[in-house]
Amino acid sequence: ADWSLKDRDGRTALDLATQNGKSELAELLRGYDGKIYFYEPLWHCRWDALRLIGRGGFGEVHEVRTDTGVTCAAKTLRLPVQLGDELPSVSTEIHRAVESENLCRLRHPNIVRFLHIAQPEPATVVVFMELLDGRSLERFIDNQPLDELTIRDFSEQICRALLYLHSRQPPVIHRDINCSNIIVCADNTRIKLIDFGLSIKLEQSSLPKGTLNFMAPELLGAGESDSVQYSRESDIWAFGLLGLPDGVRREAPFANAKSLLEMAQLIDRKGAPALPDGRSAELRDFYSRCTAKDRRRRRPAQELLEHEFLTGRKLQPGFFSSFFSTRK
Numbered sequence: 081a082d083w084s085l086k087d088r089d090g091r092t093a094l095d096l097a098t099q100n101g102k103s104e105l106a107e108l109l110r111g112y113d114g115k116i117y118f119y120e121p122l123w124h125c126r127w128d129a130l131r132l133i134g135r136g137g138f139g140e141v142h143e144v145r146t147d148t149g150v151t152c153a154a155k156t157l158r159l160p161v162q163l164g165d166e167l168p169s170v171s172t173e174i175h176r177a178v179e180s181e182n183l184c185r186l187r188h189p190n191i192v193r194f195l196h197i198a199q200p201e202p203a204t205v206v207v208f209m210e211l212l213d214g215r216s217l218e219r220f221i222d223n224q225p226l227d228e229l230t231i232r233d234f235s236e237q238i239c240r241a242l243l244y245l246h247s248r249q250p251p252v253i254h255r256d257i258n259c260s261n262i263i264v265c266a267d268n269t270r271i272k273l274i275d276f277g278l279s280i281k282l283e284q285s286s287l288p289k290g291t292l293n294f295m296a297p298e299l300l301g302a303g304e305s306d307s308v309q310y311s312r313e314s315d316i317w318a319f320g321l322l323g324l325p326d327g328v329r330r331e332a333p334f335a336n337a338k339s340l341l342e343m344a345q346l347i348d349r350k351g352a353p354a355l356p357d358g359r360s361a362e363l364r365d366f367y368s369r370c371t372a373k374d375r376r377r378r379r380p381a382q383e384l385l386e387h388e389f390l391t392g393r394k395l396q397p398g399f400f401s402s403f404f405s406t407r408k
């Protein structure tokens with residue numbers, strides 16, 4: 081914890097902790113209101129639901145208050161248990177899925193803070209997270225089309241989050257980047273990634289279950305025959321496609337495809353969907369580097385962060401054609 085963190089009135093976290101009798105085990109969070117909050121460890125706590133925030137495919141998200149006095153968001157995931165399933169093995173599987181990525185250790189300004197993961201019943205997992213004040217990118221672009229500066233700003237923040245995740249040992253793959261899993265905070269400038277591919281892991285299926293429209297071609301079986309593999313590159317593809325529903329079309333990529341097969345065939349024939357007219361050369365080039373059909377040609381987050389579209393430098397003539405032939 082950074083105990084020198086200051087709130088709006090210039091008081092350090094250490095001062096506040098001392099005044100309030102908080103232990104050093106408490107976690108620090110600066111709220112969107114500029115105040116510093118202390119999250120006490122949540123282990124073995126009970127909690128009450130204060131309000132339903134929303135429902136997703138696997139359960140619901142509530143604003144909750146724990147008996148340790150912490151207000152946060154709790155996402156309850158219920159594993160679909162079928163007759164004949166061995167509960168202990170389902171339970172172990174969930175545990176492995178949740179533990180393996182150590183979500184609670186992630187600390188990044190553009191990633192929701194996971195506070196604790198509880199398993200109150202064998203087939204139920206509750207993920208406690210920092211409570212965010214804002215709306216999903218999906219709803220945000222419903223109200224206002226994004227201009228290119230905002231696309232750039234949001235892209236940079238997502239790219240930083242991806243760089244952080246992808247460079248961890250072992251790398252953390254988000255698996256489900258799409259407009260509903262990005263929250264634009266109430267200040268309309270900061271964004272946070274939520275909803276890591278937990279639900280996909282929990283489904284225990286060999287088929288990919290991320291949001292289909294954002295799924296990379298290799299996950300659809302287009303062009304490669306080996307088994308489904310989420311990877312850093314499939315995250316980059318999904319991130320690239322975010323550049324699309326930018327208010328010009330306001331619809332998800334491949335919205336008209338009627339089946340996975342049709343989507344796979346479309347990508348195979350034409351590659352990623354074309355960007356709307358009027359976008360700058362820099363954005364187009366950036367997009368093409370994220371959405372190369374061959375995943376080995378997609379650029380890693382580190383390189384994307386140095387791209388002209390994010391740095392604001394202009395592309396040199398001839399740069400496009402030289403790129404793919406000179407870099408692997």
Ligand SMILES: Nc1ncnc2c1ncn2[C@@H]1O[C@H](COP(=O)(O)OP(=O)(O)OP(=O)(O)O)[C@@H](O)[C@H]1O
Pocket residue numbers: 133134135136137138139140141153155192209210211212213215216260261263274275279
């Ligand atoms: N930490 C959070 N703070 C505030 N709101 C949140 C938080 N996490 C999720 N939400 C909101 O809760 C609602 C439901 O989220 P959930 O992730 O269950 O939905 P989903 O992404 O549509 O579903 P799924 O991921 O299961 O397909 C969404 O509106 C989401 O923006």
